[in-house]
Amino acid sequence: MTDNNSDSSTSESEVSACSSSFNPIKALYSTKAKVPVESAPLYENISQFESALKKSNEVLPVGQSELVKKREEAKEKKRIEEENKLNEKNKQRFAQYGGMVQTRREIRTRNVLTRMDAMEGPLGVLKDCVDKRLRLKIITRHGTGVRGVLHATLVAFDKQWNMALSDVLEVWKRKGPRKRKVPPGLGRPVPKGTAASISSVPEVTETPLGKGIWECSRYIPQMMVRGEHIVLVNVVER
Incomplete structure (x- = not known):
């Protein structure tokens, strides 16, 4: 066989x-x-060949990838042109009704940093101190009088004169150790392994001035001061 x-x-x-x-x-x-x-030319099947005979410009034979790519680019370009024409036509069509359409108000985010840019007057001077990193001398008070002085760099503030400070040197005066009245809650030492391990307590340096008055000073990297405790602000470095 x-x-x-x-x-x-x-x-x-x-x-x-x-x-x-x-x-x-x-x-x-x-x-x-x-x-x-x-x-x-090569075609995938008979129906594709018959379609190529009827529409010679639309059906391409196998292996003509460059022509296919150019055709797709031309179609995309034509589509974009037609879309732009339609948008322009609609814009001209509805231009007369533009004043009747309600526009949404732009919602601007407002916070301490954005409000600082619009400050004027004395607060405008503080804005210059923030931009130029100038040193300030801030006199603070307590319930009965002047407490002490802060030498610091201003980082941020608001209209209530609340201030965020950095690189702070605090100097104040108080009575000697024998004449001090310590509130009940402040006389107990901090237990080990609690707050002392999280944030160290600034070391206070005390210097006797005489007549039972001591001058105290301490360095604090960052501090927040409320406006109600501020008496006077003076720009030290310009």
Whole structure:
């Protein structure tokens, strides 16, 4: 028994596309088959070939990737142009009704930093101190009089004169240790492993001035001072 698809039983007329005895099954499996026109376009199926005959400009053969890319770019460019024309046409169409449309108010975020830019008068001077990092001398008070002085750099403030300070040197005066009245809650030491381990307590340096008065000073990296405790603000460095 012989194989009908073998090259030994296949004649050239059976694999020739121009022959009347052309056998497409043998042409697929035979090595003798030759393409009549090597530059002929290739299509994926018969329906694509028929569509190419009817619409020669729309259906492209296999292997024409550059033409396909150019066609897609041309389609996208045309779509963008049509969209721009439509937007311009709608803009001109509804231009006469522009004044009747209610516009939404822009909601601006307001906080301490944004309000600082709009400060005027004495508060405007504080804004310059923040921008130029100038040193300030701030006199503070307690319930009965002047408490002490703060030498610090201003970081932020508000209209109530609340101030955020950095690099603070606090100097104040108080009575000697024997004459001090310590509130009940302040006479107990802080237990180890609690607040002292989280934030160290600033060290206070005391210098006796005589007549039972001592001058105290301490350095604090950051401090927040309420406006009701501020008596006077003076710019030291300009």
